[in-house]
Amino acid sequence: MNKIRKQEYARLSGKNRKYIKGQKYILLSNRENLTSDGKTSLNKLLVANKRLNTAYLLKESFGQLWNYQTEGWARKFFNNWKNSLKWQKLEPYEKFIKLIERHWDGIAAYSKPENKVSLRFVEGLNNKIRVFQHRAYELKDEEYLKLKVLTCMLKKI
Structure with missing residues (x-):
């Protein structure tokens, strides 16, 4: 436009x-x-x-x-x-x-x-991923980052 x-x-x-x-x-x-x-x-x-x-x-x-x-x-x-x-x-x-x-x-x-996922959830997840990336800056293992992201979405026991 x-x-x-x-x-x-x-x-x-x-x-x-x-x-x-x-x-x-x-x-x-x-x-x-x-x-x-x-x-x-x-x-x-x-x-x-x-x-x-x-x-x-x-x-x-x-x-x-x-x-x-x-x-x-x-x-x-x-x-x-x-x-x-x-x-x-x-x-x-x-x-x-x-x-x-x-x-x-x-x-x-x-x-x-x-x-249809709420944007609030997506933005929250993106922020967590950024925090993980910042904390693990020296880590080069992409699989470990994926694991951290998946575990952050699990319900706490």
């Missing part, structure tokens, strides 16, 4: 450029997270520039992918989303599609309800 904003800024001149300048945060934020002034600025920007409007709508609609509970429905949504990009000529989104295709297995795994 930001690359498209930069491309449009470079392409336009004069009066039309002023709508795009300083709007990075507004374009990258979700609509529900914007203040009323932010929503007003966003609407003005999207009315003024059709290409940014299209890119923004595609960005917002892509967020629905994370709501699907089965891989089949998620894949169907992604294919429909990808097909809607065919005639838009948005090169950064074409690169994004290739990225998603490369990582589809992980994305599909996320769509399964049993794989």
